[in-house]
Each structure stands twice: as C-alpha cells, then as structure tokens.
Amino acid sequence: FFSSIFLTQPLKIISLAIFFAFFCRKPNDDKEANEYLNDDQFTLDEDEEYLHSIKDKFLFIYRSPIRANRLNQDEIISARDRRLKEVYMWSILREIFIYICFLSLLCIVTYSNRHPNAFLQVNHLRKYFLNSDYKKISTINQYWNWLENSFVENIHAQQWYNGDAARNLSGYINDKSNRLIGWVTMRQLRLKSQSYQYDYSSSNEDKQSYQPGWSNETIETYSLSITESFQYQSSKDLDTYTYVGDHGSYPGSGYVYEFRGR
Template identity: 70%
Template structure:
C-alpha cells in the first residue's frame, strides 16, 4: 500500500510541474489581441470595405486604399492632437510595426488553352509551380519602359526569390504558395502610400494572371509584450472567384519569467530523465514484449514530446534574442519576417498539447485498481476484434456514401466541393447536425433520397451494430470479471485516511470487523508462525518424555 501511495504522490508532483510549465508559457492576452486585430483590419462595420466579404478585385482595391492603408499609420487623435512619439505605430496607437508591411503576389503564365476554340486561344489556369510567372517586367507588366516611376513602384513589378524576401511557403484554402513573387513594400507616409496604391491600381498590378496576393507584417504590443504575425491572403481562382482569408498569430518569446518557472523546469526534466531510465530498464528486461504494452507507447510519447519541446523552446529563446538585438540596433526600422517563427511556435504549442495529453492519460494507469476502470478495460478487450471488423465494414459504407454525395452535389453544395469537405459533411449528418434543406435545394428528389438512405444505413443500422457490440462486450466483462481484494486499494486507502483524520467515524459493523480481525490474529496462526509453533510443540513433547522417564526411574527405585 505504501509503495502505491508513493507512486501517487510522485506522479501528482510531476503532473503539477507539467501543467505549471505548459500554462505559464501561454499568454492570457493572446485571444484579445487576435480579436482586436481581426476587428480592426477587417473593417467589418463598413459594408463596402469589409475584408471578409470581398468578392471582386475592385472591392479589394477599395479595402486597400480606404481601410488598410489608413489603419497601418498612426493619425491624429480624436481631439485633433498630433500622434507624437507614435512613429511606426498603427492607427490604434497600441501596436508597433517591426519593420514594415509587404504585399506580395504570385502570377501564372498566359499559355495556349488545352482545348482549341475559335473564341480565345490563351488561358490563365490555376496556380501551380509549373505555370508560375517568374519574369521581371516594367510598370504595367510591359517589357519596355514607357514612363519613369518611383523606385517602390518599379520594384513591385520585379520578380524576387524567397531567399531574397526571407519568406516561406504559405498554405491557403485553395492552394499552397511559395515565398517568392512580386513585392510592394508599405514604406513612407500615409499620403505616399495612398499615392502608390493608386498608381498600382491604375497600372493593373492585380490582373487576370494574379492568383494570390499576400500581405504580411509583424506587430509588437509593448503593453502585453506580445509579438503578432499577421497575414492576409486573397486568392484569385481561374473561375473568377475571389476568396479572402487571414491569419493572426500572437507569440510570446519570454523565457523563464520567474525563478519559480525555472525551478519547475529543472525538476520536470529530472522526472523525464528518471522516466527514461525506467523505460530503458523495462526495454532490456522485457525486450520485444515491451512494444506490446499500451503504457510503453504513452511513456515514450511523453518523453519524446518533452525533449522536443525543450529543443524548440531553446530555439525560440535564441530567435527572441536575435529579434530584440535587431530591434534595439535599428530602433524598429528593419524588416523582420516572423513567418517561420510562427510555424515553429505552432509546433511548440502542438508538443505542449501532446505532453499534457500523455501526462493526463497516465492518470488512468494510477487508477488501474479501480473497479470501473477495470471494467472499461475488459470491455475494450472483449470488443477489440469485433470493433476492428466493424470498422472495416463501416469505412467501406462511409466511403461509398462519400463518393456518392461528392459526385452528385460537387457543383451545388459547398460541403461537397472536395472529398475531405464531403467527409466532414457526412460526419455532421451522422451526428444529426446538418441542414437538410441544402440537399433539397440541390436536387428535389436525389437530395432527400440520398439523405434518407444515409440516415437509414449509417445512423440506424451501423451505429446500432456498434452499440450492440459495446453492450455485449460490457455484459461479458461484467459477468467474467472477479475483483480481488487488492483491487479495492483505492477504497481501502481512502477509508483509512478518513478514519485517521477524523473526517469519518467507523460504523458498528466496521468496528466489529476490526475487533474480529484482531481476535483472529491472536488465536489463528498463519504460515509465518508455523516453525515457531513446531518448536514449541517439540519442546513440550521433550519435557513430557523427560518427566515420564523420571517417574519410571523413581518407580523402579521404590520397588527395589
């Protein structure tokens, strides 16, 4: 019992350290920073320049010229005062630019149409690495100079590689876009930016060959000590559709904000090293049997995620020192792209999440003596083979319906635009969280018919089979499971602790059982006292034989 208590105490110490380290690295102001910047730059209050509702190129230019440019430069206060000491700040007077914003576009080549027709001979297809336009042009996408423009306008028609721009691949809703392209830098005063955007609009910087326009910039909020990487992506498909999206990622580069956090980190790594040592010993003792245990994978997963988190944490700290040094040397007037840093920060967050996941799962291992948990484990053991067979059958049926819905409604319902979207829609239908009116509007007969067939076969039949398998396995596990005394160790420990602290008084039945146990221990000898009792019996026999011999000797002497 005491060894189990030590295991519980040690694990709870590790559990507290894990959650202390994980959640101390999360800034509570992150959500509010993202919410503010989205509302601020989306400009959702203006119907004509709402970023999330842009559907044409003209609306996009209107948002750029009327809303975005005015928001990235600090202007007069509400009472007309000048924005003193706010150079480099946005118009909200709170966030400061790290460098400047950039607007980059990726284009496709004009090439002969795949299908010959008499109306048009050249086409601009969707973006891919094979048809990307990488040539440099003069303003207006011309091959020769007609008029002299400013340097920023001329360079916006020059192709730049990702190495020159220090940018990386960005994944959008309708494609993946590398870090190269044609770039315009938002540098200068508000009037200069408005003039440059007007010239770019006139020169047709965005035309029918444009497939993506990506605006990227980095902000720093000194009030909450948060860096924020902001990315606005506008995708232009060959069908003529315009699809906006955005990504706002707050990052906190603080490392060991307090001595307590550093101490927790050191003790946490001591625990991880101890777990590694125990797992290595188990691996050498169990050999191949080690990989057949579920808890082995939990321990390995937690160890790998912990060490990976430490490595990425150190890298993020070095990146913070580099950014701070550049910011201090240039007073913020240097371009720093945090796109790659945001990717690494996301990976660190994923590792934190998996560390908490594996650490919390280990709580089930501590509850291995609990009756309900053992019943759950035995139920899964009985249902394992049947669930594997059922899963194969269910996947075949589900895939059949996924192909059916995708082929029938691919051009009529947004949820069927791809196989992945169709699978998500079918899962919503399985949970009965789907609006069937979309199917009725897509096809008056096929929509309701396919919906009814899916509900009948998947929801009613397949899910009923699943519940039947679980129910039958639960019944078998409950009937076959025999709980031993040591499997009630949780109840025993809790009961003893309550009696010891005085929180619970013993009942008459418990007092009687305890007294009966003491009496039995006094009168009933176990195997551990067998040798002692045998020695006592032999001594008694020896004494008896000696006394009998002495009596016989005295009797013989009396007769003589």
C-alpha cells in the same frame, strides 16, 4: 494557436526525443556484465588476482592461486542473464527519468511565455484589419477599395478624432495603441498572361520581371521601392516558406512591396 498546441509543439518534442534517444544515449558499459560476456576483457584491481594465471617459471615470486568454488555452466548462464536484465532495467529507468525531465523543461520553456492576453490581442488585430468590408470582397475592385481605403490607412497612425496630427506615434498603427515591429509586406503571385487557367498553380506561375505598370519598358521615373516591387523574387531571396491556404498551396516567391513609412 490550436495547431501550435496539438501539432507543431508535439512534433518538436517527439523529434527531439528521437534525436536524443539515437545520438545522445550512453552505451551500456557495465563492468560486471562485460566480465560475464567476455572472459578475456576485464581489469583487476590492485588487491585482486586472476585465478587462472599460469605458474611463473620464477618459483620465488610465484604465489599459489586462491582456491574458490567455481560456478557451473548453468549457474553462470543464470547469473549472467539476471545481471543483464538488471543492467537493461536500470538503463531504461534512467532514460525514462531523463526524458521526463527533458519534456518537463521543454513544456515549461515553450508554454510559460504565453501571455494570457495573447488571444485578445490577435482577435483585436484580426477584427481591426479584416473588418466587415473585407468579408464582403468578391471582385477585384472591391479588393482594391478595401486595400487602399481601409488596410493602408490603418497600418499607420492617422489624425485624431478632432483633426489633430498624431504626434510621437511613429510606427504605431491607426488604433494608436499597438506598434509595428518592422514594416508591412504584401507579396503577389501572378499567372502567365497566356495561361487559360484561372486557378493558381506552380506550372502557370509568372516568374518574369517587369517595369512599373507591368510593362517591359517605361520612360517614367519611379522610386526604388516601387521599381523593386515589379521584380520577381524567389523564396530563397525572400527567405520565406510555402504557405498552405484553404484553396491551395502558395510558394514563398513572388512580387513584394514593402509599406515603409513613418
């Protein structure tokens, strides 16, 4: 929650602001500024006449140019600089206004969908699955005991307190009030059997596919879900990303088992 507020969402906002600043900004196309900068590129209206037009050889259609007081070079430079400053000033103000509107809409869309009970929901699920038995795990046997007797039983609705079957609760977890969207997935990363390192790293990761029981051959018949759980899958196959934990970084690949059921 806090990483989303202070890290993820601000990075999204800054990235989008940089994108709009470089690729979606309109170029300065001011008519008067272009006239000051380049005397050869301008467009006259129907009721205007260019004072430097050359006298046409047809005397009957020639009209004498209107005499006007021309600005000297210093006045032109001063007027041009002043006009350019005004153009840039209004351009900056316009961009700031657009950015403020964009950031306001983005914040409204991002944070308005947060339900006030979201923290209570996450806290309940964390305490429900990661209970006191999980916090005491220090050996492999304790982990498997928690996985089989606590975690697996709680991801599906079990019997009621009086022994009655949990009818019409397909897809609910064992608290009888929260429902799973999809199914629970467990992904395992293994070390090579010849590795003498106990800490996981990408260099000693086991990427070989096995048969059930982590053997190369088997004569027993297993279901498809169990057989596939011993097949190594890359992060591209699983469409997952690297996970950064407290003790290391773990890629999105591995051996996956899906807890499907009622």
